[in-house]
Amino acid sequence: MKKVNYFLAALLGLSIQFAEAQVKKGSVLIKNATVLTVTNGTLENSDVLVQDGIIKKVGQNISAPNGVTTIDATGKFVMPGIIDAHSHLGLDVVNESSAPIVAEVRMKDVVNPYEVGLYRALAGGVTISHAMHGSANVIGGQNATLKHRYGSTDPADIIMQDAPRTIKFALGENPTRVHGRGNNIQPRTRMGVEAIIRNGFNEAIQYQKAWDTYNAASSKKGSTAMPPVHNERLQILSDILNDKIIIHCHSYRADEIYMLINVARDFGITKLVFQHTNEGFKVAPEIAEYTMGASVFADWWSYKFEVYYSTAYNAAILTENGALTSINSDDAELIRHLYHEAAKTQRYGGMTDEQALAMITINPAKQLGIADKVGSIEEGKDGDLVIFDGHPLSSYTVPQMTFVDGVKYFDIKEDADDQRIKVSPTQMVEPIMLYGGHESNCMQDTEHLFETTNSLFHTNY
Amino acid sequence: MKRLNKTFFAFLFALLPMMAMAQIDGEVIKPRAGKFLLKNATVVTITKGVLNNTSVLVEDGKIKEIGANISADGAEVIDCSGKFIYPGMIDGGTKLGLAEINSVPETVDYAEIGNFSPNMQALTAVNPNSVAIPVTRVSGVTTVLAVPTGGLFPGTAALINLNGYTPDQMYAGFKGIVMNFPSSGRRGRFDRRSDDDIKKANEKALKEANELWDNAKSYGSLVSNGAELDYYPEMEQMAKATTGELPLLIEVNTASDIQEAIKWVQGKGAKVIFTGVSEGWRVADEIAKAGIPVITGPVQALPTRDSDRYDAPYANAGKMAKAGVKVAIRTDDQENVRNLPFFAAFAAAYGMGKEEAWKAVTINPAEIFGLDDKYGSVEAGKVANLIIADGDPFETRTNVLHVFIDGYRMPLSNRQIRLYQEFLDRSPGLKMN
Numbered sequence: 001m002k003k004v005n006y007f008l009a010a011l012l013g014l015s016i017q018f019a020e021a022q023v024k025k026g027s028v029l030i031k032n033a034t035v036l037t038v039t040n041g042t043l044e045n046s047d048v049l050v051q052d053g054i055i056k057k058v059g060q061n062i063s064a065p066n067g068v069t070t071i072d073a074t075g076k077f078v079m080p081g082i083i084d085a086h087s088h089l090g091l092d093v094v095n096e097s098s099a100p101i102v103a104e105v106r107m108k109d110v111v112n113p114y115e116v117g118l119y120r121a122l123a124g125g126v127t128i129s130h131a132m133h134g135s136a137n138v139i140g141g142q143n144a145t146l147k148h149r150y151g152s153t154d155p156a157d158i159i160m161q162d163a164p165r166t167i168k169f170a171l172g173e174n175p176t177r178v179h180g181r182g183n184n185i186q187p188r189t190r191m192g193v194e195a196i197i198r199n200g201f202n203e204a205i206q207y208q209k210a211w212d213t214y215n216a217a218s219s220k221k222g223s224t225a226m227p228p229v230h231n232e233r234l235q236i237l238s239d240i241l242n243d244k245i246i247i248h249c250h251s252y253r254a255d256e257i258y259m260l261i262n263v264a265r266d267f268g269i270t271k272l273v274f275q276h277t278n279e280g281f282k283v284a285p286e287i288a289e290y291t292m293g294a295s296v297f298a299d300w301w302s303y304k305f306e307v308y309y310s311t312a313y314n315a316a317i318l319t320e321n322g323a324l325t326s327i328n329s330d331d332a333e334l335i336r337h338l339y340h341e342a343a344k345t346q347r348y349g350g351m352t353d354e355q356a357l358a359m360i361t362i363n364p365a366k367q368l369g370i371a372d373k374v375g376s377i378e379e380g381k382d383g384d385l386v387i388f389d390g391h392p393l394s395s396y397t398v399p400q401m402t403f404v405d406g407v408k409y410f411d412i413k414e415d416a417d418d419q420r421i422k423v424s425p426t427q428m429v430e431p432i433m434l435y436g437g438h439e440s441n442c443m444q445d446t447e448h449l450f451e452t453t454n455s456l457f458h459t460n461y
Numbered sequence: 462m463k464r465l466n467k468t469f470f471a472f473l474f475a476l477l478p479m480m481a482m483a484q485i486d487g488e489v490i491k492p493r494a495g496k497f498l499l500k501n502a503t504v505v506t507i508t509k510g511v512l513n514n515t516s517v518l519v520e521d522g523k524i525k526e527i528g529a530n531i532s533a534d535g536a537e538v539i540d541c542s543g544k545f546i547y548p549g550m551i552d553g554g555t556k557l558g559l560a561e562i563n564s565v566p567e568t569v570d571y572a573e574i575g576n577f578s579p580n581m582q583a584l585t586a587v588n589p590n591s592v593a594i595p596v597t598r599v600s601g602v603t604t605v606l607a608v609p610t611g612g613l614f615p616g617t618a619a620l621i622n623l624n625g626y627t628p629d630q631m632y633a634g635f636k637g638i639v640m641n642f643p644s645s646g647r648r649g650r651f652d653r654r655s656d657d658d659i660k661k662a663n664e665k666a667l668k669e670a671n672e673l674w675d676n677a678k679s680y681g682s683l684v685s686n687g688a689e690l691d692y693y694p695e696m697e698q699m700a701k702a703t704t705g706e707l708p709l710l711i712e713v714n715t716a717s718d719i720q721e722a723i724k725w726v727q728g729k730g731a732k733v734i735f736t737g738v739s740e741g742w743r744v745a746d747e748i749a750k751a752g753i754p755v756i757t758g759p760v761q762a763l764p765t766r767d768s769d770r771y772d773a774p775y776a777n778a779g780k781m782a783k784a785g786v787k788v789a790i791r792t793d794d795q796e797n798v799r800n801l802p803f804f805a806a807f808a809a810a811y812g813m814g815k816e817e818a819w820k821a822v823t824i825n826p827a828e829i830f831g832l833d834d835k836y837g838s839v840e841a842g843k844v845a846n847l848i849i850a851d852g853d854p855f856e857t858r859t860n861v862l863h864v865f866i867d868g869y870r871m872p873l874s875n876r877q878i879r880l881y882q883e884f885l886d887r888s889p890g891l892k893m894n
Contacts, residue, residue: 116767123771281884285891301877302593302796304564313881320885333763336771340803343857349881395806395856396815418768429656432715432765434646434739 023149023157025053026406029064030387033073038080038354038361039376048078050383053405058377071387071401079357079392080377081127081384081404082338085248085295085364086275086328088132089117089335090146090158094444095134100179100187100196103167103236105141107131111155114422117332118150118158122410124336125386125399128160130328130368132275133168135250135442136178138187138196140168142236143248145368147384148402150409151421164369167240169197169249171256173306178446194259201267204237246271246292246369250442252306254282261290273367275328277318278310284321292367293324297334298341299348315359316349326364330442343393356393490872492624496520497870498533499849499863502541507548507823508838517546519845522868527841539863541849547819548839549603549846549866550854551620551826552801553756554736554791557597557605558587558621563795572611577673579638580698581616583607584628593796595875598623600799601848603866604633604836606756606791606826608710608736613670615639617698618710620830622846624866635830637734638702642713642722643667646739646765667725674729678703708732708831710756715765716743723751734829736791739765742777745784754829755781758791760804772811778821779813789826790818806855818855844868 028050035043035058047062048055064070088094092110096102111131121129127148133141145163152158171193180188187193210228217225239245247264251257251274261283264272270292274280277294278301280287287294296318301310311317318325327342329335342360345351351359365375374382383406390397402410497519504512504527518526518536561568570586587607597605603623609616620635621628643666645659654662681700683690690696701707709731713722719741726733735741738757741748748755762774770776782788790805792798801822809818827837835844845868852859864871 120763120771281880282887284884285887289891299797299800302562305562308562308592309876309880311877311880311884313877313885317881317885321887333761337761337807340807340857346858347860348877393857395803396810398810415770417770419771420767430766430768432646432740433763434644434648434714434737434765 023405024407026383026403026408027051027068028383028403028406028408029062029068029070030073030078030385031070033076033078033387035377036077036079036357036392037377038357039378048377048385050403050406053383055377055379055381055383058379073387076400077388077391078377079386079388080361080375081386081402082125082360083364083368083375084126084129084329084335084338085326085367086132086330087129087335088330088442088444089121089129089332090115091131095136095446096141097136097178097446100137100175101139101200101233102137102141103139104232105133107133107141108144108159111144111146111159113152113155113158116420118148119419121335122148122150122402123399125339125402126335127384127402127404128374129335130166130248132248134444134446135168135170135174136446137170138175138193139200140170142167145370147404148409149404153421160370162373165245166248166368167236167245169247169260171249171251171260172253173304174250174443190256190259193256194263197263200237201241204234204241207231207234208238241267241269243269243271246273248273248275250275252276252278254279258283258286261286265290278307278314281311281314281317284318284323287318288321288323293363294318295326295328295364295367298327298344312344312348315345316351319351319355324363324366325359326367327359328364339392339397340395343395346393353393490874492869492871494522494869496536498531498536498538499541499546500538502544502546502849504546504839506839507819508840517839517847519847519865519868522845524839524841524843524845527839544862545850545852546839547601547848547850547854548823548837549848549864550601550801550822551836552602552605552791552798553789553826553829554608554758554793555605555798556795557593557607557798558589558591559583559607559609560795561588561591571609573609573616576612577614577695578612578616579614580694581609582619583609583616584619584632587619587621587628587631589626589628589631592876594623596877597798598864598871599861599873599875600802601850601854601861601864602798602801603846603864605798609639610641613641613666614673614699615641617707622866624869624871634832634835637708637710638698640709640711642711642718644714645718646715673699674703702731705730705732708734710734710736712736714739716740719744720747723747723753739774739777742773742780745781745786748781749785754787756789756791756826756829757781758804759793760790760807775807775811778808779811779817782813782817787825787829788821789829790821802855803857809855
């Protein structure tokens with residue numbers, strides 16, 4: 001009897017855990033809006049019905065099922081939740097800078113759901129961000145794709161659990177500065193960067209062979225074969241070689257971009273996205289032909305030498321050459337107005353409304369491997385939506401409401417001043433931060449490697 | 462022959478849009494002075510309303526005449542039907558021209574060593590050939606304040622037009638001495654000083670500022686009374702702030718620092734301008750009461766406190782303007798000063814309104830710099846700093862079609878555009894022949 005009780009208690013415990021792991025799903029009917037579906041054109045005076053977190057219906061004259069809240073969006077614009085393919089929000093740490101390859105570390109182990117920046121991103125219509133490892137290593141850690149379900153204190157709740165695995169790579173100045181100049185080890189040059197990647201992949205091939213040999217031997221009757229020692233780092237590299245993980249590679253110069261394309265082709269890797277990619281426009285045909293495209297800044301340049309020869313027309317050139325292109329933030333401030341960043345592609349290269357909107361919705365969704373679930377307003381996709389008071393590509397537009405899985409997480413009319421969900425009990429006076437124009441976290445936690453933190457200030461992307 | 466040349470050039474310029482797509486090898490387009498009639502535009506004067514079907518005559522670097530029926534006599538006519546003319550935008554605080562690449566110290570010239578160096582002249586360090594200048598110009602920003610920083614009194618800022626090959630050709634007629642008011646804020650995540658350390662450092666800095674000010678004042682009055690003093694260039698420059706000969710640009714951001722700064726300037730006899738002013742919205746009434754004009758920005762910035770409403774920085778300029786403060790907007794940027802119109806749009810959308818936001822990047826900075834007789838609006842007699850656009854220049858979808866600075870018709874190209882022209886359809890493409 002006692003045993004049964006224990007069993008029941010355990011079962012109860014498990015079921016509670018299971019229930020907790022279920023994130024909130026909501027239902028809502030948005031009426032009479034201009035619906036920017038991104039994949040199926042613009043629908044005037046149309047409605048979007050979300051039920052239990054999923055878009056059930058898009059069309060006209062939809063009536064609200066029982067108990068479903070209706071929002072009158074007459075004169076307003078609805079678009080899919082904005083997706084940022086490069087962010088460091090909601091992370092306790094960003095860089096494990098101790099070696100040129102740290103593929104074994106995972107950002108999902110350091111997700112911080114308390115970060116108020118997540119709310120501020122929601123206030124800018126961003127529902128999903130790609131929380132990336134930093135750029136201190138040639139092969140960095142594995143990233144986490146976050147859904148901005150702000151308010152939950154369980155890190156698991158803000159991780160998009162069904163998103164594919166992705167990993168950070170970094171080329172050029174950052175890894176050579178940290179390892180070559182900071183630690184006096186390879187790589188100090190772009191030659192060294194290539195060598196680190198090729199050596200790592202070849203080691204992973206040998207590791208995989210050892211396991212294959214063991215697995216073949218151990219399946220035989222009476223086998224006395226000993227398994228190889230598990231090596232998580234090499235296992236992850238092996239998974240990359242098997243296209244089980246999407247590479248997201250921090251890169252700037254055309255030569256280094258081209259190098260990684262060649263390496264990927266040599267090793268049969270097809271899942272490759274370039275990040276930043278300021279000189280991507282110079283190798284746009286190659287990026288279009290061999291990769292999953294590039295995720296770029298709208299107009300950032302000149303903050304370091306490798307981005308001096310940039311152009312704000314980068315996104316347009318990449319797009320016109322057929323490369324899948326997204327616009328990202330890499331920045332807690334920029335993420336608040338990605339709709340405006342996307343709009344800049346209209347000034348710099350004359351992108352159409354649909355091309356510009358795709359760069360912050362369906363295109364980043366494709367690059368993150370989640371386009372079957374999010375990135376457009378289509379029946380069956382997640383109810384991640386933003387309502388704007390004007391066209392989202394107008395400089396004067398103001399986001400009004402943001403939904404994740406049909407649950408409203410931001411409403412400008414109900415916005416309380418203080419949105420923190422945790423306040424430090426030991427902090428007597430709240431610190432006042434006077435940020436410079438540009439400050440990202442790409443090189444966070446590597447400060448100790450440099451003479452002055454000031455020198456890091458403008459060179460952290 | 463001369464006339465033929467003119468006709469030829471007029472013809473060439475008519476072809477400009479086409480040539481932009483297919484430039485002749487090695488061709489260089491230069492800024493060009495002349496007499497221009499900008500015909501039949503909607504003129505947004507800023508100070509005198511919006512004038513429909515109006516023409517603007519540009520001659521000798523000035524706006525000669527504004528009206529419906531201006532004779533084209535000898536002028537190159539630019540048809541502006543359906544187009545809009547605005548005054549060139551003024552950015553009230555930048556590092557444009559003072560640094561080329563921020564992470565390469567050899568190219569960074571805005572921060573000299575030392576705590577007291579008001580005699581450092583930003584104008585000297587402005588690189589007229591900075592790649593960022595033509596990149597900025599095409600957005601319709603024609604004039605910027607180049608500001609030195611670092612230390613308590615880092616130097617003297619200078620207003621420059623984005624046209625010219627020497628700093629003197631660029632100089633637009635305003636200089637101001639910069640003061641970094643002791644700050645209770647943190648400079649970012651890496652600033653890990655304790656509250657106590659910050660307080661002590663501030664008290665020390667303020668004491669030093671007071672001493673320097675008093676000394677400068679004495680220095681100034683001794684010199685004006687004919688005393689022959691040792692060579693002391695710092696004091697000589699600083700004295701100009703104490704007499705009001707040069708305005709004092711005080712960089713101050715947190716609410717309590719702003720209050721301190723308001724107290725500090727009282728009775729000093731200085732012409733004071735506050736810059737930065739991130740938390741101005743918290744003490745807007747006090748700034749208005751003190752009658753101190755403000756150059757604020759960047760608008761697209763994070764709130765200074767985690768507990769603040771997300772849109773505090775967007776709304777800041779508008780809240781101060783509503784309280785009665787004279788507000789100009791700055792980018793505080795170096796390579797992306799081109800975003801000034803978008804910063805103004807955000808301020809407009811979050812409470813300032815379009816009209817006031819336009820003033821904040823035109824006539825307000827002109828007035829703050831004491832140059833409203835020359836800049837900041839489309840009025841006859843003013844310097845011909847003009848932009849012609851096919852819509853609202855604050856919108857990203859709008860194209861700025863022409864930019865005039867000092868009456869020069871500026872080429873609308875830059876390295877970023879040339880890279881676009883070369884690489885949009887690269888040759889060879891993916892495969893070599």
